[in-house]
Amino acid sequence: MMNRFVFIAQMLLSVVLLASCNSEKKENAEQTGSVKAVAKTPASAKKTIVFFGNSLTAGYGLDDPSQAFAGLIQKRIDSLGLNYKVINAGVSGETTSGGNSRIDWLLKQPLDIFVLELGGNDGLRGIPVSETKKNLQAILDKVHAKYPDAKLVLAGMQIPPNMGQKYASEFKAVYAEIAKANNLTLIPFLLEGVGGESKLNLPDGIHPTEEGHKILAENVWLRIKDLL
Structure with a gap:
């Protein structure tokens, strides 16, 4: 029974870590996109x-x-x-x-x-x-x-x-x-x-x-x- 609880706990921790990682990647991607958008603005708005x-x-x-x-x-x-x-x-x-x-x-x-x-x-x-x-x-x-x-x-x-x-x-x-x-x-x-x-x-x-x-x-x- 104890091994089962440990397994479940490990699975939940993995899910939390994966979600956190995906969220961080998404945030980084959005920030990168924002930087690119800012970089393009001067040329398009000349x-x-x-x-x-x-x-x-x-x-x-x-x-x-x-x-x-x-x-x-x-x-x-x-x-x-x-x-x-x-x-x-x-x-x-x-x-x-x-x-x-x-x-x-x-x-x-x-x-x-x-x-x-x-x-x-x-x-x-x-x-x-x-x-x-x-x-x-x-x-x-x-x-x-x-x-x-x-x-x-x-x-x-x-x-x-x-x-x-x-x-x-x-x-x-x-x-x-x-x-x-x-x-x-x-x-x-x-x-x-x-x-x-x-x-x-x-x-x-x-x-x-x-x-x-x-x-x-x-x-x-x-x-x-x-x-x-």
Whole structure:
């Protein structure tokens, strides 16, 4: 009889130990799962910065487009451990009219910061400043309507006085006027320190070299860093 009680006691102890072990394994598994979930959260919850522009944004003429200023901004963001991803939506030759037509498709994806870099090709073609202004405003209106909490940034542009000093002055003023009217962040002149510097531009004298894009990236970073 005593042996029977001992046997039963041993069996009960085994059951308790097994249940305790299984419970501990389950708890460890849940904790591991929680850690994995936390580890995955930053990547899946990254905010988005869209650079919407022309050949300057696209990195025209560079062997590696990721060396254009938008790509350099991503590298800066990664080095600082900020939870943002950059989307380069630059298209060479794009005018403000073309951008206004293209923006609807782009807005199908969420965005948190929108950097508008257009107008340079308008100026080179002598498109009326009023038309450029209307298109830039229309683009910003569409972005704000779809994502009202998105932060808007406008990259200012200037052109040589080929079309006349009056046209060049009015063109330059458009960006400040739009920035003020919309209370948005303005990069006064994207090509500051690069425009007109032959050593920082490709032979066409218009598109920056890799070294030139490093300066553009700094011009942009100074204005957007506080938005991140």
